[in-house]
Amino acid sequence: DTAVSQTPKYLVTQMGNDKSIKCEQNLGHDTMYWYKQDSKKFLKIMFSYNNKELIINETVPNRFSPKSPDKAHLNLHINSLELGDSAVYFCASSSGTGVTGELFFGEGSRLTVL
């Protein structure tokens, strides 16, 4: 069983469209994250949820809206996609907030906006 799973793995879409990426973890963790990795491999935190509550919301356009229906799921919805949104989006989870331990990452969702 995959610990942190994301779908879809690849997503190709046109500018202006709306798309969602889903993430599920079966580790029993209470904190989940979305990271964005650009073409130069730089990783930047976008959001973090603890027990369905938003605890970190970095400077991200409000076209990006995370939703956590329960503590095992954290989805990312993106409205009005732009070329600059092309990246690999990683979901991750950890036990507890403040991250004194390990993050478990999904395999990533590669978004290409044409």
Place this chain on the structure above:
Amino acid sequence: GDSVTQMEGPVTLSEEAFLTINCTYTATGYPSLFWYVQYPGEGLQLLLKATKADDKGSNKGFEATYRKETTSFHLEKGSVQVSDSAVYFCALSDRNSGNTPLVFGKGTRLSVIA
């Protein structure tokens, strides 16, 4: 704010060569330090960690020592293999920063040739 600086890549080595990837950090509190590895097409996974000064983390032949006096956490391996080809990320977690998640360096790509 907290930050991590890694040496620029890419690093290309022959099999069995000695590896060093430099990492220095800036933190206001007492961070834990991590090395993550990302193999091609995969998510990040924890390679090793150290939670206090002078601790040495080790795994799969890789080592890194937490040096508070030089604010460094350099990654070393005595004899690299082709299978070590990946992107390596240094990261910190500052326990005094509340909900701040892991802060990553920009990553260093390692290519090992036979």
